[in-house]
Every structure is written in structure tokens, then in C-alpha cells.
Amino acid sequence: MIVQFDAELWLWDARKLDSWTFVSLPADASQEIRELTEGPRRGFGAVRVRVTIGSSTWATSIFPDSKSGCYVLPVKKAVRRAEELHPGEVAEVSVEVL
Structure with a gap:
């Protein structure tokens, strides 16, 4: 499954200078x-994915956000x-579920 979408980058904790950034x-x-x-999932409900933003592609995980009900993707x-x-x-x- 591949999902393509536009999303705004946001900070998880704006009080820290080097906060985690997500979409x-x-x-x-x-x-x-x-x-x-x-079925059984990895820690924190993580799902392994391959992501492409622009010319950058990498493997990572997405995580469920209980507040929004959506998965969130950390952007390194x-x-x-x-x-x-x-x-x-x-x-x-672009997110491909692995």
C-alpha cells in the first residue's frame, strides 16, 4: 500500500530547540x-514504512497518535x-507500508 499526500511539518514539543518534527x-x-x-504490532503500535519526500527516501516507522487518531511520521x-x-x-x- 502506498499513500501520497501533502502535509504540514509540525513540532512535537515546541519548547525544545531540537524538537522532533512530524507530519x-x-x-x-x-x-x-x-x-x-x-494484529500484533511493534512497540508503541509502530508500522514499518518506506518514505519519500522530494529526492530523499528512507525506511522508518509511523506511530499512532491517540489525540488525532491518525498516524504520525517523524521527519529526520x-x-x-x-x-x-x-x-x-x-x-x-509518499508512504509505502512494508
Whole structure:
């Protein structure tokens, strides 16, 4: 399953200088992924994925967010630098469930 969407980068904890930066997957895609990956999951409900943003592709995990009901994707600093992305900006994201 591959999901493509545009999403705004946001900080998990804005009080820290080097906070974790995420994008949220759309609600409908999150529901499809939840149905596709029913059964035992990795720690924190993580789902392994391959992500592409711009020319950067990497393997990581998405995590369920109990507040929004959507999965969230951490966007590592190396990718943000390579793609010149900052919190508040919108990125084109492709997520492939592995």
C-alpha cells in the first residue's frame, strides 16, 4: 500500500530547540493502514514504512497518535536539511507500508 499526500511539518514539543518534527497522515489513509496491519504490532503500535519526500527516501516507522487518531511520521533532520523544509511548511509525502 502506498499513500501520497501533502502535509504540514509540525513540532512535537515546541519548547525544545531540537524538537522532533512530524507530519500527520490523512485520517482516511490512517484508517486503511490500521485495517491492513491488524494484529500484533511493534512497540508503541509502530508500522514499518518506506518514505519519500522530494529526492530523499528512507525506511522508518509511523506511530499512532491517540489525540488525532491518525498516524504520525517523524521527519529526520537530514531529510529536512536536504529538502530545505522547516516546521510550518508543506511537503509532498509518499508512504509505502512494508
